[in-house]
Amino acid sequence: MVLVGLVLAAVIVRLTDVQVIGTQRFTAYGKSEVLHKVSLPALRGTIYDSSGTVLAISEPETTVIADDFQITDPTGEAAKLAPLLSMTTSQLSSDLSEDSGYVQVANQVGPSAAARIEALDLPGLTFQASSRRFLPSGNLALPVIGQVNSAGVGYSGIEEEYNSALAGHPGSEIIPQDPSGNTIPGKPEDVVPVRPGEGLVLAINSAIQYVTESALAKEIVSSQAKSGWAVVLATNGNILAMADLVAGSTPGSPPVEASSNLALTYLYEPGSVAKLATFAGALSEGLITPNTVLNVPPYLSLGGYRITDAEPHGDEQLTASQILARSSNIGTDEIAAKLGPKGLYHWLVAMGWNRTTGLGFPGDSPGLLPPVSAWSGSTMGSMPIGQASAISSLQLADAYNMMANGGVFVQPRLVAATIGANGTRHELPAPPRRRVVSEEVAKELVGMFGGVVGPNGTAPAAAVPGYTVAGKTGTSQIPSNGGYAQNAFMATFVGIVPAEHPALTIVVTLNQPAPPDYYGGTIAAPVFSQVATEALRLLHVPPGKLSSGAAQVVPSTTIGGSGSTPFH
Amino acid sequence: MTAVEQARSVRRAQVAPGSPASPGPARPPLRVVPPKQGRLPARRRRARFLVVTIGLLVATGMFAIVGAQVVLTQRQLRLDQLDQTLAQAKTTNGQLALQVATLESPSRIVSEAESRLDMAMPPEVVYLTPNAKVASKVQGVPAPLPASGAASTSALAAPG
Numbered sequence: 001m002v003l004v005g006l007v008l009a010a011v012i013v014r015l016t017d018v019q020v021i022g023t024q025r026f027t028a029y030g031k032s033e034v035l036h037k038v039s040l041p042a043l044r045g046t047i048y049d050s051s052g053t054v055l056a057i058s059e060p061e062t063t064v065i066a067d068d069f070q071i072t073d074p075t076g077e078a079a080k081l082a083p084l085l086s087m088t089t090s091q092l093s094s095d096l097s098e099d100s101g102y103v104q105v106a107n108q109v110g111p112s113a114a115a116r117i118e119a120l121d122l123p124g125l126t127f128q129a130s131s132r133r134f135l136p137s138g139n140l141a142l143p144v145i146g147q148v149n150s151a152g153v154g155y156s157g158i159e160e161e162y163n164s165a166l167a168g169h170p171g172s173e174i175i176p177q178d179p180s181g182n183t184i185p186g187k188p189e190d191v192v193p194v195r196p197g198e199g200l201v202l203a204i205n206s207a208i209q210y211v212t213e214s215a216l217a218k219e220i221v222s223s224q225a226k227s228g229w230a231v232v233l234a235t236n237g238n239i240l241a242m243a244d245l246v247a248g249s250t251p252g253s254p255p256v257e258a259s260s261n262l263a264l265t266y267l268y269e270p271g272s273v274a275k276l277a278t279f280a281g282a283l284s285e286g287l288i289t290p291n292t293v294l295n296v297p298p299y300l301s302l303g304g305y306r307i308t309d310a311e312p313h314g315d316e317q318l319t320a321s322q323i324l325a326r327s328s329n330i331g332t333d334e335i336a337a338k339l340g341p342k343g344l345y346h347w348l349v350a351m352g353w354n355r356t357t358g359l360g361f362p363g364d365s366p367g368l369l370p371p372v373s374a375w376s377g378s379t380m381g382s383m384p385i386g387q388a389s390a391i392s393s394l395q396l397a398d399a400y401n402m403m404a405n406g407g408v409f410v411q412p413r414l415v416a417a418t419i420g421a422n423g424t425r426h427e428l429p430a431p432p433r434r435r436v437v438s439e440e441v442a443k444e445l446v447g448m449f450g451g452v453v454g455p456n457g458t459a460p461a462a463a464v465p466g467y468t469v470a471g472k473t474g475t476s477q478i479p480s481n482g483g484y485a486q487n488a489f490m491a492t493f494v495g496i497v498p499a500e501h502p503a504l505t506i507v508v509t510l511n512q513p514a515p516p517d518y519y520g521g522t523i524a525a526p527v528f529s530q531v532a533t534e535a536l537r538l539l540h541v542p543p544g545k546l547s548s549g550a551a552q553v554v555p556s557t558t559i560g561g562s563g564s565t566p567f568h
Numbered sequence: 569m570t571a572v573e574q575a576r577s578v579r580r581a582q583v584a585p586g587s588p589a590s591p592g593p594a595r596p597p598l599r600v601v602p603p604k605q606g607r608l609p610a611r612r613r614r615a616r617f618l619v620v621t622i623g624l625l626v627a628t629g630m631f632a633i634v635g636a637q638v639v640l641t642q643r644q645l646r647l648d649q650l651d652q653t654l655a656q657a658k659t660t661n662g663q664l665a666l667q668v669a670t671l672e673s674p675s676r677i678v679s680e681a682e683s684r685l686d687m688a689m690p691p692e693v694v695y696l697t698p699n700a701k702v703a704s705k706v707q708g709v710p711a712p713l714p715a716s717g718a719a720s721t722s723a724l725a726a727p728g
Contacts, residue, residue: 055669057665059659059663136669137669137674140674185641206673206674465693
């Protein structure tokens with residue numbers, strides 16, 4: 001009787017514990033058996049070019065996972081899965097018989113195939129949502145767009161720079177499921193809504209990008225350069241094209257996209273294209289005019305080094321414009337001497353050659369501009385002509401774009417707008433501007449640089465039929481072991497077109513073209529001409545030198561020509 | 569006359585005046601009144617009514633809850649189906665966007681133009697710049713009014 005009483009008391013105590021004291025605990029335990037937290041992945045945002053063409057897009061995909069302990073008929077299950085996964089039955093059967101409890105059967109399974117597999121309702125299979133990044137235009141502008149790793153995180157280019165905006169925020173919810181994992185209809189709890197990634201609208205124009213990459217690829221092949229890069233910059237700061245290619249693995253093979261954005265990250269001594277700083281400074285400070293005549297001797301001796309020109313000559317009387325058109329190192333150093341070291345340094349800084357471009361792009365470097373205190377006796381001979389300092393091609397283009405904008409420096413930009421999750425476009429603020437030289441000086445500079453492309457200049461090959469061009473060539477040596485490498489040069493051309501009403505600033509750089517033809521005027525300038533011709537046509541910029549009432553036929557600078565795309 | 573007064577007059581009539589004095593009218597013998605069949609006291613009836621009503625309400629409420637749960641579940645199923653349809657539509661839309669983007673790829677367009685349509689880049693570009701007279705007509709710029717100031721459409725109507 002006592003025993004019965006004790007048992008009864010125990011039952012009552014237990015019942016009280018279950019029904020009264022431990023209600024919440026047991027309710028939670030019951031819920032944990034039924035309710036499951038489900039992660040809701042956020043699809044990465046799409047990257048568009050300026051005309052709305054998709055450059056990078058993510059598509060949902062599924063990873064099929066098997067718990068082979070629950071699979072009683074691996075062969076039969078494999079036979080059903082094989083045609084949907086494009087795998088052999090034997091391979092699948094082997095995978096499903098590992099006795100490991102966790103087998104990743106297939107990843108990157110498309111939505112339709114995944115739906116058909118789920119419809120089979122096979123035991124032991126679970127499905128994990130993922131996504132995959134696609135580049136519909138192939139590798140077009142790949143170093144700019146960048147890449148995404150298998151975890152969906154951008155690790156280079158725009159994908160890295162804007163990763164947080166592109167990635168969005170995954171959501172989650174708690175839903176009831178039966179022991180087989182089937183969802184029981186019911187209202188989800190603790191819902192954290194998914195926030196899809198924002199889209200980005202780049203300033204890049206894919207057509208101009210293609211034209212630029214094509215022309216550059218042809219020149220890399222023909223000049224046997226190790227690599228090359230080019231930037232097409234609109235006067236408003238928008239980067240319309242940014243091509244970065246390296247030579248193919250075998251001579252003559254098509255170039256391939258560089259692993260990084262060389263136009264922005266590769267610092268090099270630019271050579272004569274950097275003479276802009278000296279001339280802009282001297283004109284601004286009233287030390288010269290375009291017609292100021294200087295005596296240019298055969299050479300200059302500075303700090304134990306002899307400065308010469310590319311072409312030997314005796315004493316010459318040259319105007320400042322002629323010095324620039326002929327790219328005279330001696331004449332430029334004479335003008336720089338008028339500025340003095342501090343003055344020259346001031347104008348090098350004014351060109352933005354000691355600061356990043358402001359893009360925020362991974363690897364964006366401020367350049368290498370040593371302070372005056374670190375200059376040697378020969379620096380005043382090398383610095384004005386683009387040696388002893390290093391900048392990127394985009395920094396160079398920015399400085400020339402300042403000249404194209406009437407003396408106003410406009411910060412470049414790659415991203416023009418964002419697209420919200422609801423499809424609303426949000427324009428990004430216009431790039432900041434700052435005046436560097438007066439409008440009059442800018443006009444004088446454009447006129448002086450126009451002579452470079454003239455018949456007596458160093459780059460007649462940069463001419464664009466129907467348009468006026470102002471630009472500058474640069475052929476610089478490559479530093480090596482405390483000196484300069486033999487027969488290794490950087491060939492550069494940077495130009496503005498149309499010179500009278502600038503629309504574009506284009507810079508082309510080729511890294512180590514094979515001698516003897518390694519000059520900026522002969523290697524880089526033709527690429528400039530081809531790119532400018534096509535870009536102006538695509539942007540509907542009317543030619544400025546045509547006579548009214550007459551048809552004018554100009555030779556086309558064909559890009560690509562017949563045959564397949566000249567690069568992969 | 570009220571009912572009470574009538575009762576009193578009847579009682580007076582039953583006791584005739586001048587009759588010998590008596591202790592009073594004989595009281596009828598007491599008897600047990602049998603309970604009335606089929607009739608419950610009002611209080612019990614109310615209690616039973618209350619119990620039945622509450623029972624009915626509870627039963628109805630239970631059925632209503634079950635019914636509501638069924639409707640909710642049906643709606644949730646429908647919602648889940650619509651969510652799946654929406655997700656499927658979004659996936660399809662993304663796949664189509666990818667297809668369009670692939671078709672719009674510059675390299676594909678150039679390749680198709682050259683290989684399938686036998687197109688080629690022109691060896692030269694011809695720019696046509698109409699003179700001012702023609703340009704004014706082509707662009708629809710109104711011609712100057714005649715000296716008289718009268719509107720004339722002849723200039724605009726003339727073949728350009």
